[in-house]
Amino acid sequence: MTTNPLLGTRHLVRLALRRDRIVLPVWILLLGAIPAAVAGSYAELYKTEAERQSLTTGMAANPSLNLIYGPPFDLSDAGGFTVWRYGTLVPFFLAMACIFTVTRHTRQEEDTGRQELLSSGVLGRFAALTAGVVTGALTAAGTGLLTVVALAGAGVPVSGAVAFGAAIALVGLVFTAVGAITAQLAEYARTANGLAMAVLGIAFLLRAVGDAAKDVGWLSWLSPIGWSTQVRPFAGERWWVLGLLLGTAIALGAVAYALSTRRDVGLGLLPARPGPATAAPGLRSPLALAWRLHRGSFLGWTLAFAVMGALFGSLAAGIGDVMGESQATREMLARMGGADQIVDAFLGTLGQIFAIIASMYGVQAALRMRAEEVAVRVEPLLATRVGRLRWTAGHLLFALLGSAVMMAVAAVLAGLLHGLRVSDVANQVPSVLGATMAQLPAVWVVLGATVLLFGFLPKYATVAWAVAGVCVMLSLFGPVLQLSQVVQNISPFTHVPKLPGAEFTATPLLWLAGISVVALGVGLAGFRRRDIG
Template identity: 60%
Template sequence: MTAAATTDTRTVGKPGPGRLTGTGRLLRLALRRDRVALPVWLLVLASIPAITVGEYARLYPDPAQRAALTRSLGGNPSITLLYGPAHDLSTAGGFTAWRFGTLLPVFLALVCVFTLTRHTRQEEETGRQELLASTVVGRAAPLTAALLLSAGFGLLTGLVTAGALTVSGTAVPGSLAFGLGLTSVAWVFTGVAAVTAQLAEYARTANGLAGGALGVTFALRGIGDSADGFTWVSWLSPIGWSTRIQPFAGNRWWVLLVPAVVAVALVVTAFVLRPRRDLGLGLLPASLGPATASPRLRTPFALASRLHRGMLLGWVVSFAVFGALFGALASDVGDIVGDSAEMRATLARMGGSEGVVDAFLATMANFAGMVAALFAVQAALRMRAEESAVRLEPLLATGVSRIRWITGHLGFVLGGSAALVGTAGAVMGAVHGLRTGDVDGGFGDVFVGCLAQIPAVWVVAGTAVALFGLVPRVAPGAWGVAAVFVLISLFGPVLNLGQAVLNLSPFDHVPRLPGAAFTATPLVWLTVVAAALLTAGVWGFRRRDVG
């Protein structure tokens, strides 16, 4: 008793950890966890503009062609809706800034959102943050470390992109303006993710709220840039702010102050909201479930449906918007290509041989398949998440067999990915048909071209399932496999890579429809490979230990 009393006396009155105590250690831990993913994203995002600069002189060697680009593209609302205003396309830097000034910030913003949510809300959801909170870690340290990581990655990506552009031969001020424009969008949505991580109780909900905000801002930017008399709407969007910097066409540095102020305000808001909630909970009240489970949840497939339906619905809506945008743009693609024979030949190699429009539609169908493959990986890895969270073992302790459980999830991995490419094909074909006045012909060709991507998508899905079943600890490596396939298919033709390298991607074996002749043989072989991978994954899952 005396020893206990002495110990208590020594600890009474000692100050607790400061709000930021442990921030450095948490930051180093986060860097260690993301030591592979973030460098890969940095390399991909920074290299794309530099590659385009190198191709610009080859695609548009004639100064007259370059001068005509701004006139032809600047007045086309469909093109401006997607790519933003064309300020000056007579230089490689100006063309690159226009071509990627709206799309590249979206990808960078998503990486920052997912990174911040992973190291904040997901840590609380899994219970790891509660363990850290019981040690000498300040309450604001986890959020601060995540903000430093995400914002630092955004800044580094902007600077490396600017450096790569400069090395490629563009002007230093324009390169820096473009890179800092990317960083500004990344910082704003880092702040948005910090706020949604305080509002939502689950990581998926926080990512969904931040992703929805990103989609709204992209739509506002598109409306403001393409609709007459609504230019002011673009100023409501962080993506619109990045284009208003006008890299290589004026370099308006003062515009950077707007996203900087907004990002600071969002971060301050996140820190104000953080102490107002309990650890593990969100400010938005979670709805209470029914006292008894619905009869519709009595099967493994019904449970899988409950787990996947929200995510699948969001992807379906995104693919419908994707189809509408590119279906409306297809008939105007000739303005983008212009009179460049090199550009026409490159686009034909990427997506078909029977005309530029068919090549463009085939390319978009191929791209839809690649993005659907990312959904397939995400859906397949949901099985690993259920296993890691120890929600699978209680189910298998009942009458649920492993085969029934994994089959329920595979229905959404395979069926969901097929539904996505089908949605994109149906909407893109219908919109293109309406614009050209040939609904029957336009719809059928585009729809079939998208459906032809399904076997390739299933090969990627089968890879993820095989990793989950055979070597579950490296299952997240399925993201790397999918990224390699996508990068080979996207940039292999442009970089004139050898056919042996292109053949590594399943998407290179899909017939380029519409435009090319339909051949069933590669689709059959892709289906066989996908079936073999899926079988191996199911077999491995049946034989290995759970956990």
């Protein structure tokens, strides 16, 4: 038995980085490049000092915007404006990436039995946990470093860029430690991810309420995401706040290591509830089994979509305020047809955002098939009278229709809240719902690509996350980065008419639907012909 608790860590880190050599670079490039993408456009939108100075007071007076973006400390320069727009969203998504990364290389390895096999050899007690933490920390550090380099290249002050990048990276490190703790508590990877995401959701909610309601502003100081905004990059940096994030990450990491000594490999500190000796009458079909496996994530995602739809819907009527008093933006509004048109454009973008996030859920639901296959739970099932297509149908129902349900929930609530603000519920609900559901064929194209990978290249099925990430980047930031239209057309979301402002055309939707059907069919045909495992 080895006396070095970290023996083998280096090899496990190399293995983890090799397995994630596509997914992690996409996360890092996407999140690290987003803030700098808008810094260059600031000078074009707000040309005079008076226009820039009016931004801070105008944005601070809008609690709905503070709920989403956080407090605007100083929007008089490109750096401060960029940090306000992305100072809460980038840390949130980076925290998600770090949670999924550390869980994948710790608890999921135990779920599949690979960790027990490795632990039977010459491997230190803390090697597996350390490898997962190091991989998550490298993801956070890489994103923070790229953010600094990209912002500095955009011409903003280096000190503010360093503060912003450090805050982002340390938030990722904190939630890497959170993921490490939940990996010790839960017995299954999906439960560990659910617990960690619940902590992240609470942290974001505390920050949002604290920033929107000034009388309870102290709530922001209970959240690591709130601390990242309180670093105040480009607004008189508070470097000492970074110490809070670093100290919390170290403390939580120490808790994770302490908990890991109190359990055996493959078990969690919170034992799973034993099931009944015989299956319930409602659990006698592949569809019922799929519901049992997907119901937790489906309900959680649906609730998140409901909250997101309500929040963004309440912002739509006042979206013109975000543009400020700039003469350039007033001229742009006039060219677009006035305030009504900018609201329509915002609602169209909102539908696209709902669809893009729904595609992420769809990828997760579709990849559950591969997780069940790797865990050797599919082969015994297929040895019965259950056929392969019947088994996949249950999972794909949640991937395809589940994403549609979530989009509809978000759209209805967004239309309802916007309709209540403008006293036009009867027209706004169907308008927003139609604009959102028009994006559904594009979502299904992403899912078709996932099934193709699952059917023909199962070992590389997780590349589907990279496919979804590229679609996000091209759709949301392709115009900002001024990429050529040929490159932007790679994303299926680029081809969807931007309703309700644009004219409806069915041709691109039919093409997207046809591509998704072909991709799904070919992928399923590949799964029928290949070996399981």
